[in-house]
Amino acid sequence: MFLNSRPTRSLVGVLLFGVAVLALLPGMKGYTSLDGTVNARVAVVSAPIDGTIQFTPAKVGTPVADGQALVSIRNDRVNRAVLASLAAEARTAGERADALVRERDELVRLRATLGERLEAYQAATVETLEREVTILRRRIEVSRAQEIAAQSEFTRRQTLGGSGIVSASAVEQARAAEITSTGQIDVTRLQIEQLEYKLAAVRRGVFVGDGQNDVPYSRQRGDEVSVRIADIDTRIAENLTRAAQIEEQRREEDARVRSLTAAVLSSSFTGVVWRNNVVSGSNVVLGNELVRLLDCRDLFVDILLPEVDYDEIYPGRAAEVRLLGRSATVPAEVLSVRGSAAATEEVTLAAVPPAAKGRSARIRLALHQSDLNTDFGNHCQVGRSVQVRFESRSLPLRRWMSSLWFSIS
Template sequence: MLTRRFSRVLVGVGLLGAAGYAFAPHLSNRISTAAVVNSEVIRIIAPIDGVADDRLPGPGVMLAAGGSRPVVRRLVVEDRERHRLAHDLALVRAQIVEARHGLVQLDAQDAELARRGALYHEATREKLATEIAETRAGHAGALAAAAQARAELDHVLTLRAARHVAQVRVETAEAALRQAEAAAEVLVARLAGLHVEHRAALAGVHLRDGHNDVPYSVQQRDRVMLQRQVLTERLAEARARESALAAALAAEEAARLDRDRYDLALGHAAIVWERHATPGAPVKPGEVLLDLVRCDDLFVEVALPDTAFGALASGDPAHVRLRGGIELQGSIRSIRGAGARSRKTLLAAERPAEHGARLTVEVALPADASHLMAPEGEGGFCGIGRLAEVSFPADFNPFGAEVAARFGGITRALRDAAGWAVEVAARLGASARAETAGTR
C-alpha cells in the first residue's frame, strides 16, 4: 500500500516537473509551430518550339553544378543561312587561292621580263660602245683623208702657179678637200649623238625608238605591276571577307545550336522539384519544363502574431527544431507585416496556417542544413516541406532577465526531479511486479 502511494507521489512530481519544463521555454522565448522548411523555385521554361528530351530528369534528381543537360530539341533543323555562309566562305577561299596563284605567275613573268630588260640594256650599251668606237675610227680616217686632200690641193696650187695644170684641177682638189672635211664633221656629229645615246642608255632611257623611251620588256613589267596591284587588293579584300564570313559562320553555328537545341547549364547544384513536361512530348516556347530548388539556400518560413513585429529584427538569432529531434541555428533574414503584399516568388512549400498568426518571418538556415534534414542521395528533396518549431529569444529588461534566469533554474530543477521521479517509479513498479510474481 505504501509503495503504491509513494509511486503516485513520484508520478505526480514527474508530471509537475514535465509541465513546468514544457511551459518554461514560453516565458523566455517566442515560439511558433506554424513553420516549414522552404526554398525558392527556379522555373525552367522552353525557349524554342520542339520536343522535350527523352532523358528529361524527374522529381528528386540531383543536377550537378557546371554540367550541361539536353532539355529540348527541335524537330526540323534550319540550315539555310549556315549553308549560304559556308558557300560564300568556300567561294572567297577559292578566290584567295586563285589570287595567290596569279601573284606567283606574275612574279615569275616579272622576273623573266626583268631578265630580258637587263639583257636588252646591256646589249644596247655594248652596241652603242661599239658604234662609238667605229665612229671614232671613221673620224680618224676622215681626218687622214682631209689631210691628204689638203696636201693634194697644195700640190695642185703649186702646179697651177707654174702653169702646169688648169684651173679645173685646182677646183677639183678644193672640192675633194671640202668633201673630206665635211665627212670628218659628220663623223664628229655622229660621235656626239652616240655619246648622248650612250649616256641615256646608262640612265635606262633609249632614244633610238621614236615613240618609246624604254623597251617592250620594261613596258610589260609596268603592266605586270598594275596587275599585281589589282590582285593584291583583291587578295586583301578576300582575306577580309574570309575573316568576316568565318566569324559569321561560327556565330551561326552557335546560334543554330541554340535554335535547334536547348541545353540546361547550372552554375550551382539543384534538385528537380517538379517536372511539368513529359519526355518526348512536344513543347512550345514559354511552356514550363522543370521546377528546380537549391539545397544550399534553404530557409524556414514562420508565422507569428502581429504583436511580435517590434520585438524582432533582421539578423536576430533563431532556434529551429524539426520533428524528429533535429535542431538548427539560423538567423532572421526578412520580416513582413500583416499588411504587406504576398511574396511573388515561387516557393516550393506552403506554410501551415495558424489562427492569429499574420506576421511572416523568414529564417535563413546554414548552407549544410540539407545534409542534416534529409538523407544523402536523390529523392530526399533536401528536407523541403518539413514542419518545424522555431523559437526566438525574448528581449527582457535586467529585472525580467533575472526572473527568467531564476525561473529557468527552477525549471531545470523540476526537470531533474521529474526525471528522477519517473526513474524511481519505474524501479518500484518493477520490484512490485517481481514480488507479486514470487508470491504467486
C-alpha cells in the first residue's frame, strides 16, 4: 500500500524529525515566556476633606492631562467658632490699643499744659527773685550812705566828747548807730546771696523755700502724668503685640477653614481614569478613595521563567515583547529578577501579575516608549497577555551537563 511504502515512511520520519527540531530550536536559541502581562501602576486619589462631590469625575477610560481638575469637594459644615472667636479677640485687642492711644494723647496734652504752667511759674519766680535782689542791692547803697553818715556822726561826737561838749552817752549812741549801719549792710549782703542761691535753684527747676517742696504742683503732676504715659505705652505695646499674634492665629485658622471648606483635586500627570468610585452629590469622608488614575508613562511586563535560568536573566538584559495577536514587537529591558519564594505583593499595580508556578523566577521588564504609552482609549493595553523572548548567547548543553553532574555526584 501507498501509506506503507518506504518513501511514505521516510517522509513521515523526516517530518517528525523537523517537528522535534522546531520544538527544541527556540529553547536552544534563547528563553521564551508565554505568560507575560502588560502592567502599570495606578495613583489613588483620596478625599482630603469631608464633604460633598460637586460634579461627577471623568468616566473610566477618559484621558486626563497633567493639572486637569478631577474632583471638587464642598463642605459647608466646617466649624467656624474658633475663627469667629479669634476675630473678636483681635478686634477687642485693637480697640483697646486705640483707646489707650487716645488716653495717652490726652495725657500728652495735659503734660504739655502743665509744662507751660511750670514755665510760667518758673519765669514769674525768677523775675520776682531778680527784683528782690535788685531791691536789696539798692538797699545796700542806702545802707552804705547811712553807714558813712553814722561814721561821720560818731567821729564828730567822739571829738566833741573829748572836749566835754557832748556827753559820753551821746558818743555811745553814735557808735551804736555806726555799728548798726555796718551790720545792716552785712545782713543785706547775706540776703542777696540767699536770694541768688534761690534764683540759681529756680533756674535749674528746683524751688527752695519754707513750706514748699523742691518742685511745684505742676511739676509733680507732670511727673505723675509722665509715669502714666510710660505705663500706657507699655500697655499699648502689649495690646498691639497681642493683636498681631491673634491676627496671625486668625489668618492660620482662616486658611485651615478654607482648606476644609472646599478642595479641588487635580491630576499630577497625564494618564487615564482607571476607576471612578463617586458621582455628583456623593458624601465622602477624609481618606475615601475617589478616583484611580492609570500611569502610562512607565509600562512594564511581569513574566515567569524557570528558576534554573535565573543567572542568565539579569537587570539590563534586552528582550523583545510581542502582544498576543500582534506581529510587531516592542523592545524591553530587564528591571528586576526575583526568586520563586520572594514576596511580590504590590497594591498599586493595575493588573494582577502571573501566578507563580512551581520554581519559577519572577522577571519584570520595562517596555521602551511606544504607541502603547499613549493608547489611552485601550488603557494602554494594561492587562494584555504578551510573549517575551530573550536571545541566548550560547547553547544550553554545557549548563545542562553541569546540572546533571551536580545531581548525580
